[in-house]
Amino acid sequence: xxxxxxxxxxxxxxxxxxxxxxxxxxxxxxxxxxxxxxxxxxxxxxxxxxxxxxxxxxxxxxxxxxxxxxxxxxxxxxxxxxxxxxxxxxxxxxxxxxxxxxxxxxxxxxxxxxxxxxxxxxxxxxxxxxxxxxxxxxxxxxxxxxxxxxxxxxxxxxxxxxxxxxxxxxxxxxxxxxxxxxxxxxxxxx
Numbered sequence: 001x002x003x004x005x006x007x008x009x010x011x012x013x014x015x016x017x018x019x020x021x022x023x024x025x026x027x028x029x030x031x032x033x034x035x036x037x038x039x040x041x042x043x044x045x046x047x048x049x050x051x052x053x054x055x056x057x058x059x060x061x062x063x064x065x066x067x068x069x070x071x072x073x074x075x076x077x078x079x080x081x082x083x084x085x086x087x088x089x090x091x092x093x094x095x096x097x098x099x100x101x102x103x104x105x106x107x108x109x110x111x112x113x114x115x116x117x118x119x120x121x122x123x124x125x126x127x128x129x130x131x132x133x134x135x136x137x138x139x140x141x142x143x144x145x146x147x148x149x150x151x152x153x154x155x156x157x158x159x160x161x162x163x164x165x166x167x168x169x170x171x172x173x174x175x176x177x178x179x180x181x182x183x184x185x186x187x188x189x190x
Contacts (some may be wrong), residue, residue, distance in 0.1 A: 003182060010125070011187035013160020015041055020050045022164050022184055024150055027051055033058045033151040033169070035139045036161070037131045041080025043161045046085035047154065059088070060144045062135040065095045093140045097172055098122075098130070118175075126186045128163025131155030133178060140171040147171055148183060157190045 006022065007089030008015045023034060034051065036059065040042035051057050061084050063076040076093065084091055098119035106113055122130035132153035141144035147169050155163045163186045168179040 003184070005183055006185040008162055008185065008187040009189075011157035011162050011190045013042075013156070013158075013162075015162040015185070015187070016046060016156075016160040018048050019154055019161035019164050019185055023074060023152055023154060025051050026166075027054050027057060028183070031150070031152050031166075032056045033145055033149060034059045034154070035062060035132075035135045035145055036154040037062050037135050037153060037158065038080075038136065039064055039075050041075045041084060042159075043154070043156070044084045044089060044091070045080050045087075047085050048089040052087040052089070058087070058090075058145070060090050060092055060135075060139045061092060062092045062138055065093060066135055068096075092139055092142050092144055094142065097134045097137055108113075112146060125180070125183075125190075126163055127157040127190050128155035128161075128186060129165060129180065129183070132163055132165045132167060134165045136169050137175060137178065139170040140169050141173075145169055147174070157187060162187045 036044055036047050038061045050162045098115045132155040140147050149169050150166050151169045153167045154161045157183050163182040165180055166182040170178040
C-alpha cells in the first residue's frame with residue numbers, strides 16, 4: 001500500500017482545514033469511525049460540517065474535562081456543543097488519560113510516574129499523536145468507539161488540528177494493544 005503523508009511546516013490551527021480535507025477523503029475511502037479532539041468545539045464543528053452527510057459516520061468529539069484550564073470552567077462552548085449534536089456528532093467530555101491523578105502527585109511530590117512517562121514518550125512523535133492515542137482510548141472507554149478497529153483520530157498542538165492518524169482502537173485497559181498504524185498528517189516541529 002502506498003499512502004501520502006502530509007507534513008506541516010508549523011503546528012496548530014492553521015492546519016485544521018487541511019486535516020478536515022484529509023478526513024473527508026478517508027471517509028470517502030470507507031473510514032466511518034472518527035475521533036476528534038476539540039477543546040472549545042471549533043474543530044469538532046468543522047469536522048461535523050464536513051462529514052455529517054456521510055452515511056454511517058460515527059464522529060466522536062472529545063473535549064477537556066471540566067476544570068482542566070480553570071476551576072469549574074468548561075472550555076467547550078454551548079453553541080459548539082449544540083451544533084455538533086445537531087449535526088449528529090457525539091461529545092465525550094473526559095479526563096485526559098495521561099494527565100490526571102499522577103500529574104497532581106508529580107507536581108506535589110516531584111516524581112516520575114508511569115502515565116507521565118507514557119505521555120512524554122508519545123510526544124516524541126508529536127503532541128497531536130499523543131492526543132490521538134489518548135482520545136481513541138477515552139472514546140473506547142466510554143463505549144462510543146468500537147475496540148479493535150482501524151479508526152481515524154485527529155489531534156493537535158495547543159489549538160486546532162494538525163495531526164491525523166489511523167489507530168487500531170483499544171480501551172485504556174488494553175493500552176499495550178493500541179497501535180498507531182499510519183500517520184496521515186503531522187507537523188514537523190512542535
